[in-house]
Amino acid sequence: MTIPIPAPASADIGVYGLGVMGANLARNLARNGYRVAVTNRSAARTEKLVAAHGDGSEGVFVPAADIDRFVASLERPRVAIIMVLAGAATDEVMEQLAARMEPGDIIVDCGNSLFTDTIRREAWARARGLHFVGAGVSGGEEGALWGPSIMPGGTPESYDRLGPMFEKISAHYQGQPCCAHIGADGAGHFVKMVHNGIEYADMQVIAEAYDLLRHGLDAAPATLADVFASWNEGELDSYLIEITAEVLRQVDAPTGTPLVDLIVDRASQKGTGKWTVQTALDLAVPVTGIGEATFARGASSGVRQREAARALDGHAGGFGIDSSDPGARDAFIEDVRQALYASKIVAYSQGFDMIAEGAAAHGWDIDKGGLASIWRAGCIIRAAFLDDITRAYAARPDLPLLLAAEPFATRIQQAVPSLRRVVALAAVAGVPVPVFASSLSYFDTIRSPRLPAALIQGQRDFFGSHTYHRIDRPGTFHTLWAQEGRPEEQWG
Numbered sequence: 001m002t003i004p005i006p007a008p009a010s011a012d013i014g015v016y017g018l019g020v021m022g023a024n025l026a027r028n029l030a031r032n033g034y035r036v037a038v039t040n041r042s043a044a045r046t047e048k049l050v051a052a053h054g055d056g057s058e059g060v061f062v063p064a065a066d067i068d069r070f071v072a073s074l075e076r077p078r079v080a081i082i083m084v085l086a087g088a089a090t091d092e093v094m095e096q097l098a099a100r101m102e103p104g105d106i107i108v109d110c111g112n113s114l115f116t117d118t119i120r121r122e123a124w125a126r127a128r129g130l131h132f133v134g135a136g137v138s139g140g141e142e143g144a145l146w147g148p149s150i151m152p153g154g155t156p157e158s159y160d161r162l163g164p165m166f167e168k169i170s171a172h173y174q175g176q177p178c179c180a181h182i183g184a185d186g187a188g189h190f191v192k193m194v195h196n197g198i199e200y201a202d203m204q205v206i207a208e209a210y211d212l213l214r215h216g217l218d219a220a221p222a223t224l225a226d227v228f229a230s231w232n233e234g235e236l237d238s239y240l241i242e243i244t245a246e247v248l249r250q251v252d253a254p255t256g257t258p259l260v261d262l263i264v265d266r267a268s269q270k271g272t273g274k275w276t277v278q279t280a281l282d283l284a285v286p287v288t289g290i291g292e293a294t295f296a297r298g299a300s301s302g303v304r305q306r307e308a309a310r311a312l313d314g315h316a317g318g319f320g321i322d323s324s325d326p327g328a329r330d331a332f333i334e335d336v337r338q339a340l341y342a343s344k345i346v347a348y349s350q351g352f353d354m355i356a357e358g359a360a361a362h363g364w365d366i367d368k369g370g371l372a373s374i375w376r377a378g379c380i381i382r383a384a385f386l387d388d389i390t391r392a393y394a395a396r397p398d399l400p401l402l403l404a405a406e407p408f409a410t411r412i413q414q415a416v417p418s419l420r421r422v423v424a425l426a427a428v429a430g431v432p433v434p435v436f437a438s439s440l441s442y443f444d445t446i447r448s449p450r451l452p453a454a455l456i457q458g459q460r461d462f463f464g465s466h467t468y469h470r471i472d473r474p475g476t477f478h479t480l481w482a483q484e485g486r487p488e489e490q491w492g
């Protein structure tokens, strides 16, 4: 097929990069009434999209064989979305677009870019009079096609032009678009990164709950599918719980075995969890749930280490649950459900803490309640739970700690006895629960009136003269540890 030369200014918006996400985003824009210019490095993908969907039934596509014709087909001020592999490819395409664009035009990167790259690209584009918008897009390929959650950064002027289009194609929750301007330069990609980090923690706590129920009740995956499906009717109502039930119910047709038992137990990652943890370390924010979830994926993939440790005796005991006793069985299931809920509160609280710290460090004015509200549909972590987060920040935008605000404060205190029982039982039974256990430790840390950090400060002063503060007097102190009588010095 030969791609015809498009008429100048015949498209409202363009998509460069027609892989899984780009093609679906372009189709979503066309279905919503926008004339969409489409192009791809290799023309085959452009041809494929037009052959499959270019009959007008999905709206108007304006295909272009190359980037010159693509840019020429865009109405001014031009808006071109880049949807290619994150990293060097994004830089290459951005530079090619910028060379053909004019001041006031808008380049949008909807890939999963690292937010510091977006900050750099925005400055580069701004110096050329262009707008650069780093937009987080969540929802996978189905979301891109039918309505994702969209988190655009960039200037308010760029949002004036882009926002109405993105709001129209985004998912909607009770009539509200799941898209909002997040903040300057890298803010959109920053919150998308944390969103993905929270997704890691959320998936891991669900996996830990499944593992405990499987071992503790000696239950078949199909039985546990029913448990997760029933949880999805209550406060844990979420996309991830829903798909967990679906995955557990799936049976491999040729063997008749539950599919989950045939899947290799090594979890992969594309890097956004790692970025979240690296950035959290830079910001000194403890995102223990996300960290443990990311490390758990790494540990599962440590083939050599797992092989070397397999024969070690863990001296694990049993769960001691009589699964033929419906009362004991139901009590255990409820404990695990409560433990999951408590750990989820911790993971989200930590994630929103990180967003607050990131916003402060980069000068972004991020509306955290508004952000929670655009995660209520379209994205992977969509959950009833986010309604409560939206309300909590609406009531107090400068919340110091989400889990200490209602309704989470009440719920976590109700759930924590179950979390303690579950973590203790898992420890005895030798079932790994890294996020459940770290969530409990975090909760106990932040609610503790006095921490052993005092001893650490003493140790630091001993070996490195790092000084300490006292609870009873102002100033900075150092003990002369090597001197007779260990006198104390004071400054300030």
Ligand code: NDP
Residues within 6 Å of the ligand: 017, 018, 019, 020, 021, 022, 040, 041, 042, 045, 083, 084, 085, 086, 088, 089, 092, 093, 110, 111, 112, 113, 137, 138, 139, 140, 141
């Ligand atoms: P695909 O692998 O399906 O497609 C990759 C696209 O990138 C192709 O169009 C490819 O062009 C293009 N590309 C690669 N290198 C270059 C280059 N050097 N110059 C120009 N074009 C290049 O990717 P996806 O659609 O899955 O992902 C695209 C982006 O969206 C990524 O950043 C990804 O992280 C992000 N994303 C993906 C999600 C998902 O669920 N898949 C969810 C949210 C975001 P060609 O055909 O010529 O090879």
